Amino acid sequence: MSPIDGRAIAKAITAEVSEGVAALRARDVVPTLAVLVPTRDEATAWYVRSIQRAAGKVGVDCRVVQLDDPAERDITRALDELSADASVHGVICQTPLPEGVRLDEVAGHIAPAKDVDGANPLSLGRLAAGLPSYAPATAAAVLEILHREAVPLAGARAVVVGRSTVVGKPAALLLVNEHATVTVCHSRTKDLAAATAEADVLVVAVGRAGFIGAEHVRPGAVVIDVGTNPTADGGLAGDVQYDAVAAVAGSITPVPGGVGPVTTALLLRHTVAAAEG
Ligand code: NAP
Numbered sequence: 001m002s003p004i005d006g007r008a009i010a011k012a013i014t015a016e017v018s019e020g021v022a023a024l025r026a027r028d029v030v031p032t033l034a035v036l037v038p039t040r041d042e043a044t045a046w047y048v049r050s051i052q053r054a055a056g057k058v059g060v061d062c063r064v065v066q067l068d069d070p071a072e073r074d075i076t077r078a079l080d081e082l083s084a085d086a087s088v089h090g091v092i093c094q095t096p097l098p099e100g101v102r103l104d105e106v107a108g109h110i111a112p113a114k115d116v117d118g119a120n121p122l123s124l125g126r127l128a129a130g131l132p133s134y135a136p137a138t139a140a141a142v143l144e145i146l147h148r149e150a151v152p153l154a155g156a157r158a159v160v161v162g163r164s165t166v167v168g169k170p171a172a173l174l175l176v177n178e179h180a181t182v183t184v185c186h187s188r189t190k191d192l193a194a195a196t197a198e199a200d201v202l203v204v205a206v207g208r209a210g211f212i213g214a215e216h217v218r219p220g221a222v223v224i225d226v227g228t229n230p231t232a233d234g235g236l237a238g239d240v241q242y243d244a245v246a247a248v249a250g251s252i253t254p255v256p257g258g259v260g261p262v263t264t265a266l267l268l269r270h271t272v273a274a275a276e277g
Helices: 006-026 042-058 072-084 103-107 121-128 137-148 168-177 192-196 242-246 259-276
Strands: 032-037 061-066 090-093 157-161 181-185 201-204 222-225
Touching (some): 006 137, 006 259, 032 042, 032 072, 032 259, 042 259, 072 103, 090 259, 121 168, 168 201
Parallel strands (some): 032 061, 157 181
16 A cells, blocks of 8 residues: 655645746736635634645735624625735635525635635536536545546546535546546445445545545555544544555555645645636
8 A cells, every 4th residue: 555645746736836926926916815714713713824824835925804703795795805806816715604604605706717716606517517617626636636646537436425515526526527437425325335345546525533444445446535533632533544444445645644735735726827817
């Protein structure tokens, strides 16, 4: 088994992004990502700081817009303003949202051209139609890792566990677009282990620590663990039992250090692409 080094992949992407930033800055364009934060959620604040750090390193301007206890219309208004602001190239809205605020409604106010985390339902529709759009950065990270690891996808059997709008569905669409034969599993799936054991490529996005064990994995499969579950000691655990699965898998992403860093790097790559127009 070979572990997949997400940090090294992120570093390679970041180097490419830096070149794009330098070319833009030479034309007096400062690529700018606006991050709307509608709560004081601690995990969100941690994630936003990590985006700011990564952006700072490559020269992308990260503009954090903190709203306190906003109503849905406050969020949609802020997203409309950022979408109309010519100095902003990428716009993301952090979740969780305040109680009663509808994700689809607010995400619909991010202009598709600036929707660098693929949150607007129009972006997902375009992805489904095979049209150019920004995929959610996490789903894009899954595919980026598979490409960089030279995993053959055409004709491969791919199984995605999880069907959320932000990870599972777009990851499945991206895999279909790469000509994989894709099965999507979820909480109603009967005999999950029988389905996952078919996978050449297994993508897991459930949100339950250690949910996938060796019995779910075909020997030699490539396993991409999207899960990020907080642990009691302040760390992060994946959805996959790393040691047990690593013993049978062909390769596997760790948590932390797998999908997470690649996601952030792609958010910046999307922002630079949006600034390039
Ligand atoms: P989510 O919206 O809660 O979706 C979880 C999915 O898992 C649902 O589709 C659910 O099925 C399915 N599921 C739940 N129990 C199951 C079971 N017993 N058997 C099979 N499927 C089951 O979560 P998410 O937003 O997709 O996130 C998933 C994980 O990825 C979380 O740990 C999250 O923190 C992590 N994440 C990581 C990144 C990153 O950058 N690394 C980014 C985003 C999310 P139903 O649809 O039937 O309920």
